[in-house]
Amino acid sequence: MNWYEEFGEQVRLNVPLAPLTWFGVGGPAQFYVTPRDVAQLQAIVARLRENEIPIHVLGSGANLLVHDAGVEGAVICLNSPEFKKAEIDGTTVRAQAGKDVQKLVLECAHAGLSGLECLAGIPGSVGGEIKMNAGGAFGDIGSAVHCVTVMDTNGQVYVRERDDLVFGYRKSNISARFILSATFELSQDDPTRVANKVKEIWMFKKNSQPLADHSAGCIFKNPRGLSAGALIDQAGLKGSIVGGAEVSSKHANFITAKKGSKAADILTLIEQVRTRVQDKFDVTLETEVVIW
Numbered sequence: 001m002n003w004y005e006e007f008g009e010q011v012r013l014n015v016p017l018a019p020l021t022w023f024g025v026g027g028p029a030q031f032y033v034t035p036r037d038v039a040q041l042q043a044i045v046a047r048l049r050e051n052e053i054p055i056h057v058l059g060s061g062a063n064l065l066v067h068d069a070g071v072e073g074a075v076i077c078l079n080s081p082e083f084k085k086a087e088i089d090g091t092t093v094r095a096q097a098g099k100d101v102q103k104l105v106l107e108c109a110h111a112g113l114s115g116l117e118c119l120a121g122i123p124g125s126v127g128g129e130i131k132m133n134a135g136g137a138f139g140d141i142g143s144a145v146h147c148v149t150v151m152d153t154n155g156q157v158y159v160r161e162r163d164d165l166v167f168g169y170r171k172s173n174i175s176a177r178f179i180l181s182a183t184f185e186l187s188q189d190d191p192t193r194v195a196n197k198v199k200e201i202w203m204f205k206k207n208s209q210p211l212a213d214h215s216a217g218c219i220f221k222n223p224r225g226l227s228a229g230a231l232i233d234q235a236g237l238k239g240s241i242v243g244g245a246e247v248s249s250k251h252a253n254f255i256t257a258k259k260g261s262k263a264a265d266i267l268t269l270i271e272q273v274r275t276r277v278q279d280k281f282d283v284t285l286e287t288e289v290v291i292w
Ligand SMILES: Cc1cc2nc3c(=O)[nH]c(=O)nc-3n(C[C@H](O)[C@H](O)[C@H](O)COP(=O)(O)OP(=O)(O)OC[C@H]3O[C@@H](n4cnc5c(N)ncnc54)[C@H](O)[C@@H]3O)c2cc1C
Pocket: 022, 056, 057, 058, 059, 060, 061, 062, 063, 064, 078, 097, 121, 122, 123, 124, 125, 126, 127, 128, 129, 130, 131, 132, 133, 134, 135, 136, 170, 177, 178, 179, 180, 209, 210, 211, 215, 216, 217, 218, 290
């Protein structure tokens, strides 16, 4: 009997990842796993470990570039109904890892809760956004986090409290493989004021980013004190094309992918941009996008 048979349709073989990422490119996952709940996640992870199968965790795929050859091992996505729940209790919001952050932002605005507006227009799941400490000029998700429940690859579940959490630029000190849920402490505000702030931030993003195209947001991290987008723009790279991949004319730190693009096109363009910026400004750009 194969390791996955006892888990039925929660483990599927050779599943294309392109439709599960915002770039819309890349090959299949050898095993695509969508556990029903934490108990089943623990059982699956135990089998994966016994069989020495590599584990990858997928959120909404908004910061991911998957190679054309796909991913060996298991891609685990916490997107079953149990992992998409969120509840509001006064100013405390508890959300499971698979909860869509844009929905959460709107639910909080509706409830007159302020603290997550800065995430308007940043696509992702609660798990993925905490992992990346998603944010920008308006703030980041880490600032609103009260505690995070995580699970390691031994199946051990534990809570990381605020005092023990450090959120930095697109990173945190959470090393456990799985973020299961998070609790946010928000402040009471006027629902209309919060909704207007969400709208304002969303409009700003819509005007400055190619939101209608396939992308993964910013490709490179901003080097200390500098803007990666400005360096790419000043290097004359806006509009550069490799195959179906293009450096966006709207925001130079975005690479967009046309239908039919290959991951290889995007990877080649990333390297061309990195080389040109290195040669022109002697600055090494580090990728923000996670590459599988
Ligand atoms: C149009 C667009 C605009 C964007 N704008 C911004 C922006 O302004 N600011 C910004 O910060 N980002 C931005 N991004 C990038 C993206 O929205 C964020 O990085 C977001 O955090 C990705 O969340 P995700 O759920 O899609 O994670 P994924 O892309 O699925 O995964 C990202 C990383 O998180 C890990 N991960 C995912 N879920 C979990 C989990 N439950 N437990 C542990 N690890 C997990 C993955 O293994 C991977 O390493 C943008 C992306 C797009 C497409």
